[in-house]
Amino acid sequence: MAHGILKKLKLAVLGLAALASAAHAGESIVLASTTSTEQSGLFNFILPIFEKDSGIAVKVVALGTGQALDVGRRGDADVLLVHDRAAEDKFVADGYGVDRRDVMYNDFVLVGPAADAAGVKGARDAVDAFGRIAGKGVSWVSRGDRSGTHAAELRFWQSAGVEPKGQGWYKEAGAGMGPTLNMAAGMGAYTLADRGTWASFRNRQDLAILFAGDPRLYNPYGVILVNPARHPHVKRAAGERFIDWITSPAGRRAISAYRIGNEQLFYPLPK
Amino acid sequence: MNGLGLAFSDAFALLAGFDRRVAEIVLLSLQVSGLAVLFGTVLGLPLGACLGVGRFPGRQALVVLLNGCMGLPSVVVGVVVYLALSRSGPLGKFGLLYSPAAMVIAQTLLVVPLMAAIARQVVEDAWRDYEEELTAMGFGWADSVRVLLHDCRHSLLVAVLAGLGRAMSEVGAVMIVGGNIEHSTRTMTTAIALETSKGDLPLAVALGLVLLAVILLLNGIAHALRQWAMRRYA
Numbered sequence: 001m002a003h004g005i006l007k008k009l010k011l012a013v014l015g016l017a018a019l020a021s022a023a024h025a026g027e028s029i030v031l032a033s034t035t036s037t038e039q040s041g042l043f044n045f046i047l048p049i050f051e052k053d054s055g056i057a058v059k060v061v062a063l064g065t066g067q068a069l070d071v072g073r074r075g076d077a078d079v080l081l082v083h084d085r086a087a088e089d090k091f092v093a094d095g096y097g098v099d100r101r102d103v104m105y106n107d108f109v110l111v112g113p114a115a116d117a118a119g120v121k122g123a124r125d126a127v128d129a130f131g132r133i134a135g136k137g138v139s140w141v142s143r144g145d146r147s148g149t150h151a152a153e154l155r156f157w158q159s160a161g162v163e164p165k166g167q168g169w170y171k172e173a174g175a176g177m178g179p180t181l182n183m184a185a186g187m188g189a190y191t192l193a194d195r196g197t198w199a200s201f202r203n204r205q206d207l208a209i210l211f212a213g214d215p216r217l218y219n220p221y222g223v224i225l226v227n228p229a230r231h232p233h234v235k236r237a238a239g240e241r242f243i244d245w246i247t248s249p250a251g252r253r254a255i256s257a258y259r260i261g262n263e264q265l266f267y268p269l270p271k
Numbered sequence: 272m273n274g275l276g277l278a279f280s281d282a283f284a285l286l287a288g289f290d291r292r293v294a295e296i297v298l299l300s301l302q303v304s305g306l307a308v309l310f311g312t313v314l315g316l317p318l319g320a321c322l323g324v325g326r327f328p329g330r331q332a333l334v335v336l337l338n339g340c341m342g343l344p345s346v347v348v349g350v351v352v353y354l355a356l357s358r359s360g361p362l363g364k365f366g367l368l369y370s371p372a373a374m375v376i377a378q379t380l381l382v383v384p385l386m387a388a389i390a391r392q393v394v395e396d397a398w399r400d401y402e403e404e405l406t407a408m409g410f411g412w413a414d415s416v417r418v419l420l421h422d423c424r425h426s427l428l429v430a431v432l433a434g435l436g437r438a439m440s441e442v443g444a445v446m447i448v449g450g451n452i453e454h455s456t457r458t459m460t461t462a463i464a465l466e467t468s469k470g471d472l473p474l475a476v477a478l479g480l481v482l483l484a485v486i487l488l489l490n491g492i493a494h495a496l497r498q499w500a501m502r503r504y505a
Contacts, residue, residue, distance in 0.1 A: 030369055030450075039469050044453075061369060061450035075358035076368050178468025185470075203470030231358060233366065 028057035029238045032077035034148060035176040037221070038062035040196030040265055046254040050245050056238045064176065066146030072096055072224070075231030078239040081246075083148035083194075083221045097224035099240070101247050102269035104255050105220040108152055109198055110211035111181070112138070112190035120190070126214040127159045134162040137169045139189035143180050144172030152219065153192045181207070194219055196265045220269060223247070278476035285481055293478070297485060300458040303371055303445070304438035307378035308386075311434045315383040316427060319390025320416045324398050337391060340384030345377075349447035352377040356448065369450040374458070377444040382434035389430035394419045428497055432490055439486055459485070 037043060038060055047058045063071065065082040072080045073096050081103065082088060091097045110120055110129055118136040123129035133140055134157075142164070143150035157164050164170040171189070173180045177197040184191040185205040193201075198209070223243050228234040245251045252268035259265065285293050322333060354360050356368040356376070367373045397419050405415045420427070442460035449456030451465060459482040466475040 030452075035468065039465075059369065059450070059452040059455055061452060074360075075363070176468050178470055182467070182470060201470040203472055233358060 026057055027055065027235075027238055028059055029078040029235050029242060030059045030061060030076070031079045031081060031242070032061050032063060032068040032071045033081040034065055034068060034083060034221075035062045035178065036083070036149070036194040036197045037081060039176075039178055040194075040200050041260065042196065042255070042258050042266060045258045046246075046251070049254050050242065050251070053250070054238075054241055054245065056241060058242065062176075064143070064145045064147030064150070066148075066150075069096075072226045075226060075234065078226055078235045079242055080224045080226065081221060082224070083219055084151045085220060085222065087148075087151065088222050088224060092224065095230060096227055098227050098229075099243060100222050100224045101243060103221045103223045103246055104266040104268050105218060106195045106266050107212065108149065108192050108217040108219050109195050109209045110190065111184065111193050111198060111207050112210045113188045113206050114208045115206075116210050118190065120210040123211055126156060126211065126216045129211045130156045130160040130162065133190055134160065134164065134167075137167070139187055140164065140170050141180050141184045141187065141189045141191045142170060142172045143177065143191075144174045145176065147176070148219070149177060149192060149194055156192070156216075199260045199263055199265055221266075275473075275476065277473040278480065281473050281477035282480035282484075285477055286484065293481060295454065296457050296459055296462050297481065299371065299456070300439060300460070300482075301485070303374045303458060304378060304435060306375045307382050307438045308431060308434045310375070310379040311382035311386040311438075312431055314379075315386035315434070316390045316420060316430060317416065318383070319387035319392075319430075320394040320420050321412075322387070323391045323394030324412050324416050324419065334391065337384055337388045341388050343381060343384060344443065345381055345441040346443035346447070348377055348380050349444035352380065352444065352448045368448060369452060369456060371449070371456060373448040374445045374456060377448045378438045378441065381441060381444060382438050385437055386430045386434040389433060390420075390427055393423050393426045393430070397423050425497055425501060428493060432493055435489060436486060439482065 033043070039062070043058075043060050047060070051057055061068075061071065061077065065084045065087065068077070068080050068082050069087055069091050071077050072091065080097065088100055092100050110126070112118070112120060118133045118138045120129045120132055123132055142153060171183070171187075173183050175183070177193060178201065180191055181193060181197070181201050182203055183189070185203055185207050188206060190210075195212075223246060225236070225239045225243060226234045228236040246255075255266050255268045256264065319337075322330065322337065352373065353368065355362050356365070356373050357363055358366070358368070367376070394416070398415070401419070405418065410418065440460065442464055445456070445458055446461050446464060449458070449461065451457055451461040457465075459478060463475050463478045463482070466472075466478060
């Protein structure tokens, strides 16, 4: 019996080792990125091109920007692709990352119920649109998850001179873009979304884009290598190869070529 | 067609068409949860049996603790395993985070208490019935544990199936320690969570139905095996 237990335990450990080694076969890097880039389908489109070209598999862990930066700080990813310039610069300045480069941009869109009780459609600019939402007190779902989109939203409330926290109409989802849109659709609420996630989102119900196009809704993405001096296990060569590729003419072409329907979702940087 | 109708027709198409991507995630789910349940069987059942037979100070407290751990939130286990396996954590040098092995470790921690708690109850009930007999035959507690584990094996199948159900259906732990990486750590449940966040609710429910079908199939096989074994050895 004891022998039987040992035999089974050995079997289980062998199985675990097989699983672990299967995961390590071939060269690969871990890319901590945002739900917006993963869920828009961009990675599924561009990464196979890079993988074919380089032989390096890219394992994407999709998180909010704040979480992705935390994962980088802990050394659990090799490369980050995120969208919160202020937080990115701090990450590099604090010595956690090196070689930050601009990759691409798209824009944020204000979505809400098509009836638009807050009259956001007639807003002069994005700040005015946020002011109107607060003024009417219509339901708003915030990401509330320290993501890049959440950081952008908080900047707009500040510009509009609104303190939304604690207001009855302001609900913090603490969730990714998709679940937040699901909530907004279910409640008939307004929210700020990145265009990529919105374009690929299927459960829109009554939601529509009510305001877009203000230059202030600009949403740039940057790529950062986790600092190998701080985390020696970071796959520096493979990570740099990815960074070189995504900012190269080939990478720019791949980003530009990705479309949903006829809509281009991301535009390479620098313009 | 409404959402649910669409979900059922999608599920049928996924099952009938034997979608390769779906087959891949079903296989990974089975591998990860199967290994976790194997660990649970080897560690949890004897642990529970010892607790069912043994009499020592603090035993009642241990029983309560074990029963309580059946309700361990999977997200908490996920975060704890994440912190342990993170490069900045105590086991970071093994580089296991975001791998299937990390998911097996997390799910093992989830199913061991559950399987041990059920085994403890089953074996304790049997111990009450056979204590005099086994003691008269000169069995010590270790031998009694061995005999009872063997005699209760048909009832203990429930513990194994409960462990399998918990492991296959949990999403909180595998999402955090596995990272839901395509072709690497995407399981049935993390795929369902992903489709839900993309707003593709019919596909999410369809994948859920596929998961349910897989779990039902496993339970059916277990039931048939048990019937066969009982007829053969009864």
